[in-house]
Amino acid sequence: MKIHKEGRKIILIEIAILTLIWYFFPELNILLVILILFTMLTIYFFRVPNRELNIKENNVYAPCDGKIVVIEKTIENEYYKDKRIQISIFMSPLNIHNNLYPISGEIEYTKYHPGNFLFAWNPKASTKNERSTIVINNKKISILIRQIAGALARRIITYPKKNDQVNAGNELGFIKFGSRVDLFLPESTKINVKLNEKVIGGKTIIGIY
Incomplete structure (x- = not known):
């Protein structure tokens, strides 16, 4: 296991604050305990496990850890403007939060949308919340991935740019x-x-295509 690069600065700041309080105000025991626990939770949140991935062609892989909360046919209005199967995965604060490419291919489209911070399980979150959209296309399939901020998540990190060649299982970003x-x-x-x-x-x- 390692600490994700998006969390290293935050953790270093927390450790620095903790060290300063411990050095100058050692009598503040309760505050120190709270800060230690908070730092441990932050480290846990930004953890990235070492996983052996067995990527095979024609499979669409989960882009993140979490729970399936939506499986339905719907109209995708941002890019395709046609009927698609929507699969939504909710990530709790305890899940691993790095996002992976579900398929290999070329990045055809990316766009960041500022927005609200409704709870992630709210159906309107997909179109109302802060979000980032990525479309990946290869010779066999084109899919759209949408990273969506929740009530607690207020920063979406998306790495790819248009025309990038990407591989399934590699890192797409972080929420x-x-x-x-x-x-x-x-x-x-x-x-x-x-x-x-x-x-x-x-x-x-x-899914399989």
Whole structure:
């Protein structure tokens, strides 16, 4: 296990504050205990496990750890403007929060949208909250991934740029402190997960194309 690069600065600041309080105000025992616990929680949140991924062609992999909260056919209005299968994965603050590419291919579209901070399980979160949209296309499939901020998550990190070549299982980005990821897949995709199922990023097969 390692600490994600997006969390290292935050953790160093917390440790510095903790050290200063311990050095100058050692009598503040309760505050020190609270800060130690908070720092430990931050370290836990930004953890990244070492995983052996067995990526195979024609599979759409989970882009994150979490729980399936939506499986439905819907109109995707931002990019495709047609009917797609929407799969939504809710990430609690205790889940791993780095996001992975579900398939290999070329980045066809990226766009960041400022917005609200509704709870991630709210159906309106997909179009109302702060979010980042990425479209990946290869010779066999085109899919849309949407990183969505939740009530606690107020910063979305998205690494790819248009025309980048990416590989399934590699890191796409990070969402801080509780959030959701939506996938929009072609109607022909064979869905391999069920509602309320727990999924593991880069390992669980969401669908087959």
